[in-house]
Amino acid sequence: MADFALPGLDPTSDRPVFKQIADHLREAMNGSALPPGSKVPSESQLMTHYGVARMTIRNALQLLQSEGLTVAEHGKGVFVRSRPQVRCLASDRFARRHREQGKAAFIAETEESGGKPSVDSIQISEQEASPDVAKRLGLPAGQSVVVRSRRYLINGHPVETAISYIPSHIAQGTQITHPNSGPGGIYARLEELGYRLDHFDEEIRSRMPLRDEVKALKLAPGIPVFHLIRTAYADDGQAVEVCDTVMSSDAYVLSYQLPAR
Template identity: 75%
Template sequence: MGELGLPDLDATSDRPVFKQIADHLRAAIDSKELGPGEKLPSESQLIGHYDVARMTVRHALQILQSEGLTVAEHGKGVFVRSRPPVRRLASDRFARHHREQGKAAFIAEAEDAGVKPSVDSIEIQESKPAPEVAAKLNLAEDELVIVRARRYLLNGHPVETATSYIPASIARGSQITQPNSGPGGIYARLEELGHRLDHFTEEIRARMPLRDEARALKLAPGVPVFHLVRTAYDQDGCPVEVCDTVMSSDAYVLSYELPAQ
């Protein structure tokens, strides 16, 4: 091990030098020798340690950034990315007891993870839904929805965007159309309006973010997103909300408890 705590290059390996350097730095990050928020050795330090050209070091650092492990701050250096994980419990996150305690799902998740939740960029409008949303809500061609678009943050860092579509015939004139939907969020308001929630369906896929999504979530290159579309049903089996959510994949662990029979 050299003075930086990194191994020396393996001259007998057929693996390119810049990839060996990336391997060493990745291992240090994975083992927490370089913890979240910590600065990586500078380019000059790595050049001195490995006795390689500056471009070789830069190629190695670019690999780590493309993998979403590091962020480069102009004039300051390269740092290990610091993102708080949140554990989503599918069997519990929409439990009625959270709403009865005045907590929306995101707040309950964040408190469980020990991080500070906040919401910004709330936009509300009444409009005609896209055909796929109208189909999920069983709406006629001329029916409108209330659209609630917002961005969620943990410790001040954006981790999720969500857009809810609620039939205007249900939500029009209620607190659902206000920026502050009240204790327990829009699901609590739907139940107050007589739509006691019975179950949810979710469709989840992983993909690379669109440009606007990467910008909104401040994603580093190489970080994928979870794209989740959820439909909420009331006690009569009627769909009352569709929520289209995009989540930074490195801020969440999706954890599900499934019955065996």
């Protein structure tokens, strides 16, 4: 059937047959038997091996697809999903040293991990701040903000989208309103304007993606996203940016160093 051996069914188990089959294939994917990009045995091969009906096999394969482990290519078969390079979302990713080197956080961390970072779908506009953004920025209702929307990719694969909101009285007339915000990104520009960054507050939630997010991040079925909202504060306590970020959960590991004192 394949270059590896799948176990047989356990007739004494109370676990449904299709889930047993999915378990076997999942174990092969987690090991080296079915690496990313490899073809999963066909329905006919699996039917012969397990001695079950086609619908049972299809239920097993559908389960794996719903978990984001496989992708079906019409006329070719089912393949183990190739995962994007994992980026470590570290607690020090916005350290000043990155900006001083002329690199925004995403660029610096991705290059350190051996990946090739890129940014596309950059859109810039000015609009009235939503009540939530205005509250986070400490702005009166109706105040305008400069909005920077973009998508981040690693080795050409999209891994996150981000929308930054900066008070218009800070951003207008600066490079922050240009598609290329310059070395070190918008945080470097803010510090050049005299807003020395002191700290960031972040809120992270996990949820299933919206339809537009599935499309933008090319998400497989069953893959949730991290929804992160970050507020940047200057050393005088003023909030100078809110960033609304959606990240593909299988492209990130959240890694934090927490002091014990």
